[in-house]
Amino acid sequence: MSRVLTLTLNPALDLSIRLAELSPGSVNRSEESSMTAAGKGNNVARVLARHSHQVAVSGFLGRDNQAPFERAFHEWGAEDRFIRVAGETRVNVKLSEADGRVTDINGSGAPVDEAAMTQLLDDIEAGADNLHAVVVSGSLPPGVAPEWLSALIGRLRTQGLPVWLDSSGKALVQGTRARPVLIKPNEHELAECVGRPLPDEAALLSAARELQLGGIENVLLSLGAEGVVWLFEGGTLRARPPRVEVVSTVCAGDTLLAGTLHGVLEGWSREKTLRFATALSADAVRRIGVGRSDVEDFTALCDAVCVEALTI
């Protein structure tokens, strides 16, 4: 069992709605809806906790609607280290249609002030002992600058902690400057990160390699239904998932990251790790929420993942 801290600076309550087909501008009737304590880092925490890791969750949480988060952290067995801020944590709407199309409507988040940011830094510094990894995931709330994120990652690195980063836009650009040990961009995020369009797989791979040469040891490039490419020191692996029936792709990236971290923490080979993480994220798209490895066909799902070494 390993100890992991996840930082979700901008958590969210995900309102997931399933409907046959979205008809904008008219009354739509849902087939199913649910509200879940989420945000990228929390989703990662949920998967890791399910795989028996000791997880602490932190970030900034709105005081006015914190009850569902507190219930969820308790249920996952995660230590709640969130700094409370004024107002409400955002509600993000996830509309999943029968054909697999997903529409995300994400809020901006509760504003965070300097005092809360200082409190978070102090708390992390005090509780960093014996951590095996820190995951920093998701967007930044109003008031938190990308440069602050960079400084935060820099401080964690100075404490000798391996930081895994999954963010987007300027936060990813700045966060990457602090050299986390791993980043997990999807193709759009990678293009944003290098500041140019990446029209094909060759362009994507060479951009990922560029970041690696710039000091990021691992780039986990997620490619949706096409799978994932993992560039690490000394090699590159590519994994393709089996075809699955898509219900919602919303937590697939978080599940992929968590599955990969699980394999690394367990000391598995990279091949086994990537196979597991790819199967777990394929399961995630079959349901609303994160992927599960306790499903009946999980071994078959792992066996159906195709992993190969790439030469770049």
Ligand SMILES: Nc1ncnc2c1ncn2[C@@H]1O[C@H](COP(=O)(O)OP(=O)(O)OP(=O)(O)O)[C@@H](O)[C@H]1O
């Ligand atoms: N249709 C699919 N079928 C099987 N596996 C999938 C599918 N879509 C995604 N995956 C798996 O999930 C992983 C992550 O997906 P994706 O690249 O869409 O992440 P993302 O853009 O970070 O998603 P999000 O931010 O919504 O969590 C992929 O690398 C792949 O292994």
Ligand SMILES: O=P(O)(O)OC[C@@]1(O)O[C@H](CO)[C@@H](O)[C@@H]1O
């Ligand atoms: O707005 P961000 O922070 O980039 O993403 C937030 C979010 O879309 O990411 C998770 C899925 O990956 C959801 O639980 C959550 O609503």
